[in-house]
Amino acid sequence: MSLDRADFGAFFAAVRGGHRPFRWQERLLDHILRTGRWPDQLVAPTGAGKTSVIDVHLFAVALMACGHPVRVPRRLALVVDRRALVDDQHEHATSVAQRLAEARGSRTVLARTADALDSLRAGRKDPAAGPLSTALLRGGAPPSREWLDEPLGCAVLCATPDMWGSRLLLSGYGSRAQAWPREAGLLAYDTVAVVDEAHLSQQLVTTARRVTELAAAAEEPLGAPVLQVVETTATPRADAGVAVGVEQDDLDVDEALRQRLTAPKPVTLLPLASWPIPHGGPARKVGVTALADEAVRLREAYGPTVGCFVNSVAVAAAVAGELRARGMATELICGRLRPYDVARLRPPKSTLLSIAGDPAVDVLVSTQSLEVGIDLDLAAAVTELAPGGAIAQRAGRVNRLGRRTTEVTVVVPAADLPAGTQSGPYQRDDLAAARTWLERQSADLAGLAPWALREHRPPVPALRRDLLQRLELAQTWHLARTSDDLAAGQDDLELWLSDSLDEPDHEIGVVVRRTLPADESDAVRLIEKLPPRQYEVFPVSIRQGAKIRERLKPGSMLVRPGDEAPRPLADGDRLRPGDQLVIDDTTELFTAGVVDPDGNERVNDVLDALDEPKPGEVVLRIERDTAAHRRLLDAVAAVSELAEPDVVEPDPLEIARLLRVHREELSPRPMVVAAAGLLDRPADEPAEAEVTLHWQESDDGELELVRLIVVDLRKAFADAELRQAWTPRRRPVTLRRHAEAVAERAKTVASRLGLAVEMVEALRLAGLHHDDGKADDRFQRSLRPGPALVEPLAKSGVRDTRTIRRLRTASGLPTDWRHEQLSVVRAWPALSTLDDRWRELVSRLIGTSHGHGRHGFPHTSEQLIDKAGEIAATLFDEGLWDELIERTHVRWGVWGCAYLEALLRAADGQVSAEGS
Numbered sequence: 001m002s003l004d005r006a007d008f009g010a011f012f013a014a015v016r017g018g019h020r021p022f023r024w025q026e027r028l029l030d031h032i033l034r035t036g037r038w039p040d041q042l043v044a045p046t047g048a049g050k051t052s053v054i055d056v057h058l059f060a061v062a063l064m065a066c067g068h069p070v071r072v073p074r075r076l077a078l079v080v081d082r083r084a085l086v087d088d089q090h091e092h093a094t095s096v097a098q099r100l101a102e103a104r105g106s107r108t109v110l111a112r113t114a115d116a117l118d119s120l121r122a123g124r125k126d127p128a129a130g131p132l133s134t135a136l137l138r139g140g141a142p143p144s145r146e147w148l149d150e151p152l153g154c155a156v157l158c159a160t161p162d163m164w165g166s167r168l169l170l171s172g173y174g175s176r177a178q179a180w181p182r183e184a185g186l187l188a189y190d191t192v193a194v195v196d197e198a199h200l201s202q203q204l205v206t207t208a209r210r211v212t213e214l215a216a217a218a219e220e221p222l223g224a225p226v227l228q229v230v231e232t233t234a235t236p237r238a239d240a241g242v243a244v245g246v247e248q249d250d251l252d253v254d255e256a257l258r259q260r261l262t263a264p265k266p267v268t269l270l271p272l273a274s275w276p277i278p279h280g281g282p283a284r285k286v287g288v289t290a291l292a293d294e295a296v297r298l299r300e301a302y303g304p305t306v307g308c309f310v311n312s313v314a315v316a317a318a319v320a321g322e323l324r325a326r327g328m329a330t331e332l333i334c335g336r337l338r339p340y341d342v343a344r345l346r347p348p349k350s351t352l353l354s355i356a357g358d359p360a361v362d363v364l365v366s367t368q369s370l371e372v373g374i375d376l377d378l379a380a381a382v383t384e385l386a387p388g389g390a391i392a393q394r395a396g397r398v399n400r401l402g403r404r405t406t407e408v409t410v411v412v413p414a415a416d417l418p419a420g421t422q423s424g425p426y427q428r429d430d431l432a433a434a435r436t437w438l439e440r441q442s443a444d445l446a447g448l449a450p451w452a453l454r455e456h457r458p459p460v461p462a463l464r465r466d467l468l469q470r471l472e473l474a475q476t477w478h479l480a481r482t483s484d485d486l487a488a489g490q491d492d493l494e495l496w497l498s499d500s501l502d503e504p505d506h507e508i509g510v511v512v513r514r515t516l517p518a519d520e521s522d523a524v525r526l527i528e529k530l531p532p533r534q535y536e537v538f539p540v541s542i543r544q545g546a547k548i549r550e551r552l553k554p555g556s557m558l559v560r561p562g563d564e565a566p567r568p569l570a571d572g573d574r575l576r577p578g579d580q581l582v583i584d585d586t587t588e589l590f591t592a593g594v595v596d597p598d599g600n601e602r603v604n605d606v607l608d609a610l611d612e613p614k615p616g617e618v619v620l621r622i623e624r625d626t627a628a629h630r631r632l633l634d635a636v637a638a639v640s641e642l643a644e645p646d647v648v649e650p651d652p653l654e655i656a657r658l659l660r661v662h663r664e665e666l667s668p669r670p671m672v673v674a675a676a677g678l679l680d681r682p683a684d685e686p687a688e689a690e691v692t693l694h695w696q697e698s699d700d701g702e703l704e705l706v707r708l709i710v711v712d713l714r715k716a717f718a719d720a721e722l723r724q725a726w727t728p729r730r731r732p733v734t735l736r737r738h739a740e741a742v743a744e745r746a747k748t749v750a751s752r753l754g755l756a757v758e759m760v761e762a763l764r765l766a767g768l769h770h771d772d773g774k775a776d777d778r779f780q781r782s783l784r785p786g787p788a789l790v791e792p793l794a795k796s797g798v799r800d801t802r803t804i805r806r807l808r809t810a811s812g813l814p815t816d817w818r819h820e821q822l823s824v825v826r827a828w829p830a831l832s833t834l835d836d837r838w839r840e841l842v843s844r845l846i847g848t849s850h851g852h853g854r855h856g857f858p859h860t861s862e863q864l865i866d867k868a869g870e871i872a873a874t875l876f877d878e879g880l881w882d883e884l885i886e887r888t889h890v891r892w893g894v895w896g897c898a899y900l901e902a903l904l905r906a907a908d909g910q911v912s913a914e915g916s
Contacts, residue, residue, distance in 0.1 A: 003066045003112045005033065010109045011059055012052070015096050022254050024246045025052050031244050032060050036070040038192045038230045043245025045234040045450035046396030047260040051375075053078070053194055054093050054156055058132055061154040062116035071754070073192040073225060074120070075147075077157040079164045079204070080196035082368070083138055083335045083539055087342065088375075090136045090158040097132040104131075121153045122752060132156065137163040139507025139577060141339075141534045143174045143561070148182050149909045151190070151902060152752055161204045162506055162577065164193070165497040168211055168227075170479045170898065173506060174578020176562045178851025180482045182905050185898030188215050189224045190753070198231035199389065199460050200499065203468050205231060207496040210471045211895060218893030222900070223755050234392070234453060251451070259402030261451040265395050266407050267442045269435075270294060271414035275385070276423035277315050287411075288315065291382060292322040294409050295363045298380040299328070302406060305357055307381035308365045309394045311424030315384075317592045320365045328362040335367060336544075336595040340535045340606045355400065367424070377401050382409040384423065387430040388437050388458025395448035408448055410438055433459040464500035471496055477886075480894045483854040506577035508545045509537035510595055514605035516555065516584040520568050523557055523582075527566040532559060532580050536606050538595045545575045547597035551589055557582040732784070733916060735774055738794035741916040743767035745907040753903070762838055766845035766904050769830065773822030776865065782811035795912070814863055820847050821857045821864055824881075825872045837891060840884045841900075847881070848901050849908065855885045 008029055012021040024044065032038055044050045057076040064072050078089050100117065103110035117131035135144030137159035147155045157164070166173045167183040175183060187193075188211055198205050208229045215226045231240060251258040270290070277287030291308060298306045308323075310316045313334050320332040331345060331352060345352045352358040355375045364378070368390060376397040383394050391410065399406040412435050421428040437459050446452035494501060511532045517523040540548065549556075549569065558569040559580040569581060583589070591599035746767035750760040773779070775792040783796040784807070824847040831839045847853040857864075861872035875881045888897050 003062055003109075003116050005029075005063065007109050007112070008059055011113055012055055014108070014110050015055055015099060016052070021052065021055075022049060022246075022257050023250045024244070025049065025056060028053070028244050029056050029060060031242075032056070032072055033063065033068060033070055036072055036225070037242075038073075038194070038228050039244040040230065040241025041243035041245070042194065042230050042232040043234070043243050044232060045246060045261055045454065046393055047400055047450050048246050048257065050196065050232055051089055051092055054089065054096065057156065057192070058096065058117065058154050059113065061120070062113045065116040065120050071225060073190050073228060074151075074153065075155045075157065075186065075191040077159060077164055077187065077191055077193040078196070079159050079161055079193055079201070081161050081200060082197075083160065084333070084342070085196070086136070086138045086158045086160055087339060089156075090134060091346070093132070093134040093156040093158060097130050097134055100131045117154045120752070121150065122748065129153075134158070136534060137167070139163060139173070139509075139539055141509060141537050141539070142532055142580070143172075143578070145179070148179065148186065148902070149906050149913070151186060151906045152749055161195075161201050162493075162497060165204050165207065166493055166577070168208060169493060169496060170482055170894075171493055173576075174561050176851075177482050181480075181848065181851060181854060181898040182902035185895060185900070185902035188212075188227050188895035189222065189899045192228040192230060194230045194232060196232045197389065197393075198233060202463065203465070203499050204497050205229060206468045207471050214471070214473065214476060215893050215895040218896050219891045222759065222892065222896050224753060224899065226895075234450065234457075256401075260400065261402070262446075262449055263399055263402030263404075264446050265398060265449050266445065266447040267395070267438060268407060268409045269438060269442055270382075270409050270411045272411050273414045275411060275413040276311070276421065277384070279312075279314050284315075284318070288318045288322050291315075291319050291384075291411060292326065294382040294411070295319075295323060296326065296328065298382060298407065298409065299362050302379040302404070304359045305352070305361045305378055306363050307376070307378040307383075307394070307397055308363055309381060309383035309386075310365070310367060311384045311386060311426060313367060313594055313596070316365050316367050317594055317596070320592055323363050323365070329360060330363045330365060331361050332592055332594070333364065333366040334594055336538055336540060337593065338536055338538050338606065341593060343535065375400065377404075379404060380407045380409075382411065385410055385412045385431055385435060385438075386423070386426055387461050388434040389461070390426075391434060391438065392448060392450075392453055392458045396450060398448075412438070427462075427464070430459070430461045464502065465498075469495050476894045477889060480889065480898075481855050483852055483856065506542050507539050508542055508575050508577070509580040510540050510545075510548065510589075511537055511559075511580055511582045512585050512587070512603055512605055513582055513607065514585045516557070516582065518555060520555065523555065523568075524566050527557055527559060527582055530607075531566075532582065533607070537580065540595050542575050542577070544595070544597060545579075545581070548589060548595065549575075549581070551587070551597065552581070552583055553587055555584070556587075732793045733795035735771060735792040735794040738911065738916055739768050739771055741911045742770060742904075742908050745911050746904055749903050749907050758838065759900075762842050763845065763900065763904055763907075765831065765834075765842045766849065767907055769827035769842075770823055770846050770849040770904065770908065771819065772826040772846075773819035773824075775826070776819065776822055778811045778813045778817075779819055782808040782813060814859060816858050817864070818850070818852050818857055818859075820849050820852060821859065821876065823847070823849075824853075824875060825861075825865065825869075828871050828875070837887075841888055841892070844884055844888045844897065845900060845904050849904055851901075851905070853881070853885075855882050857881075 008026070009020050012025070013019060028039070028042070042050065042053070054076065057073075060072045061074055064070070078086075080086060080089075100110055100114040104114050104118075105111065114131040121129065129150075131154070133147045133150045133153050133155040135147045135155065135157045137143055137157060139160060139162065143163070144157075147157060163173055164187070167175065167180070168187045170180045170184040172180050172183050193208055195201055195205055195208070208227065212227045212229065233240075246257070246261070251261065272287060272290055274283040274286045277291075278284045291310065295306050295308045308319060310319060313336055316332060316334050320330050323330040333342060333345070333353075342353070344350060347354055350358055352361050352364065353376065355377050357377055364376075368386070377400040378398045381394060381398045383391065385391075386394070395408050398408055417428050417432055419428060421431065423431060437456070441447055441452075441456065444452065444456070509532065513527075517526060552569065556569045557566050558573060559566045559582060560576065561578050566582070585602060585605045588600045588602055590596055590601045590603050592601075593603055743764045744767075747760055747764040750763045755763075771794050774794055780792055783793050824843050827846055828843065831842055834842065847857075857876060859876070861868035861876050864872060864876065875884075892900070
């Protein structure tokens with residue numbers, strides 16, 4: 001493995017289609033390698049290539065892995081309040097990750113980078129793991145969780161402000177409460193957060209930097225680097241710390257960059273008496289017609305593709321409809337589309353949403369979704385008036401390479417705006433300031449050229465709260481009580497996350513599924529086996545969700561993180577951030593493919609359109625009366641001896657074997673929803689699978705097999721609760737073997753992170769004792785039927801999840817009983833030789849090893865264990881456990897303790913996934 005600084009240019013070109021890095025990108029890398037810190041400000045106008053921070057980050061981490069002496073953060077969090085940009089950044093990160101994985105074994109710079117990143121995760125036994133972990137964290141999409149099990153690896157997280165900020169504050173939207181500490185710990189340490197458009201997220205930046213202060217102020221530092229926060233801006237501020245970015249001299253050297261930043265973008269104002277465009281009536285028709293007229297004029301003058309930016313989804317859909325009625329080839333992009341719908345406009349399916357563009361498309365209509373980051377080179381654009389920063393970003397999609405003659409038209413009010421005026425999410429004062437600024441720029445030949453705007457900055461939107469809130473220590477201790485049902489919980493996070501204290505408008509997801517079973521229990525089971533995928537989720541605001549639910553049919557399902565299973569949506573359910581509504585595909589709730597509370601159209605289920613399947617599942621869509629349908633029915637009948645759906649209980653191993661044998665016959669591409677490793681294994685290799693058959697009554701009253709779901713049980717460890725008692729191996733795992741494996745992995749992780757020797761030993765001991773409570777006879781009965789074994793088990797050999805739950809019910813364990821609580825009691829005497837502070841830390845890590853016990857457990861000593869002794873009573877009846885939690889918070893900090901918990905839980909998760 002050989003990699004050095006001189007390889008950066010070749011690496012950058014390999015992941016950027018042959019383009020070499022600009023000088024400012026080289027300077028950014030050098031600054032990080034010299035100081036171990038990212039700058040406080042990243043100064044890069046639109047078009048300068050800010051997404052390259054992904055490439056800079058992973059190359060810097062690769063150099064560290066190769067022995068570069070300066071420690072750099074392993075995780076990069078890209079935070080921006082634009083769904084489209086979050087998705088675009090995630091797409092680039094996953095593309096780079098795939099290229100790195102595919103390059104292994106060659107002699108290229110990508111292969112050497114991949115080898116370097118692989119070396120970070122010493123101790124892992126999963127050859128399928130990629131060199132780079134990526135995660136998508138935005139409202140409406142199932143949150144990525146794999147990054148939590150890779151504290152040693154290089155990672156790129158792409159997130160919206162509320163999803164990232166809530167996780168940093170131990171209250172992650174859309175996550176289980178048990179995951180909150182590990183998310184917060186890994187985000188507060190060994191991570192750099194790059195906040196784009198930071199002027200729109202001032203409170204978030206303030207809070208994040210305050211977390212850094214509090215983490216660094218702990219009595220005993222961990223030795224791991226605390227969170228670094230970077231603001232990106234087009235115009236530097238003298239009071240914002242160290243800045244790295246584009247400088248005037250760069251334009252003399254980088255010709256391509258000079259073209260991008262200085263090419264003129266003249267701006268023309270188009271007054272409209274009926275602005276802002278209302279949602280209905282004759283005035284709306286006038287506004288929509290004016291936008292369409294201007295888009296057509298620009299298309300005739302400058303060629304394809306013209307951008308048309310508006311401020312609301314309703315206006316976007318209306319303008320797109322008007323243009324299509326005139327025969328213009330028009331595409332619509334907005335935040336309420338599924339990633340699947342947007343993906344069809346991206347390479348390789350289309351070049352529209354790329355720098356190459358698509359000349360077959362006349363007009364691209366969008367809301368603010370495409371303002372930032374998307375690499376477009378539009379011929380010209382017409383836009384509704386918006387705040388100055390938004391206008392500058394929209395103009396940044398026009399003539400991006402600086403090779404065109406172009407024009408930007410802004411539709412503005414013909415008269416002064418009255419008080420209280422609002423257009424989409426934008427307020428009257430910000431709109432008025434932007435209009436004044438645009439009047440000046442319209443007289444400048446450079447117009448909206450990015451470099452010209454360094455001198456004539458767009459007006460910054462007014463802060464929509466009186467003052468920014470400072471997070472105090474007492475408040476962090478309150479947030480740290482993640483096991484308690486707090487009176488002030490997630491609803492109060494806006495105080496520390498949002499620039500506005502108006503009613504928060506977080507996101508949920510809407511998922512359309514074909515032939516959703518009418519029987520609620522069948523629907524629950526089907527969605528449980530086949531949960532929503534990121535690519536099929538429509539992001540929708542909770543405010544819109546309240547209107548949408550009024551139009552839903554009975555039987556719509558609610559998928560909520562933290563719930564044991566999906567359930568029917570009830571009238572009393574209050575929608576929360578991260579919730580997902582699964583509706584039948586006969587629901588009329590759409591306009592032009594966009595979620596619309598007033599819509600009267602349907603959209604199709606796209607479950608079978610997945611190109612890159614989720615590992616561990618094989619899902620076939622079976623069309624009725626096809627040869628494949630008949631063959632599968634024969635297979636089910638042959639295996640089960642009965643083909644009636646109400647009595648069929650197919651042998652999952654035999655079904656999985658038949659699917660593998662008849663793969664070519666049963667799974668042509670149009671029918672495959674997810675092809676996975678289960679089908680790639682040799683036909684004679686034993687399968688570990690669970691089968692679900694989805695039957696539906698057809699129009700002629702006959703029952704038809706609609707879907708067959710085969711879940712590879714070796715991937716069941718993704719369920720954090722299930723993997724505490726389940727192993728992907730056929731044989732059970734003894735308690736001693738599992739404890740020793742976790743202890744060794746925790747030691748390896750802590751050592752490779754450079755933690756102090758005492759801390760490494762504390763994590764090793766916590767791993768060794770974290771499951772001591774599983775030796776309880778009742779817990780052993782919950783793992784397997786029959787007489788107890790001589791040696792206690794940590795993991796069961798039972799395959800079926802329903803059996804696992806049934807055994808737990810019959811074991812005699814109290815409801816919500818936690819083995820970690822008993823583990824603390826049993827380990828306490830064994831830890832007596834330790835200094836008090838280390839004994840308390842190890843005990844804390846044992847008790848919180850699965851996210852519970854922060855601050856307390858629901859059971860008293862007598863409920864926890866028969867014949868409870870003095871130790872249990874002292875810890876859990878007399879308050880020692882609460883005191884212990886608080887003392888460890890004082891010594892190592894709220895986020896420091898969360899980070900240590902995250903390391904131990906990652907070690908446990910890795911070992912469990914490997915079958916130990």
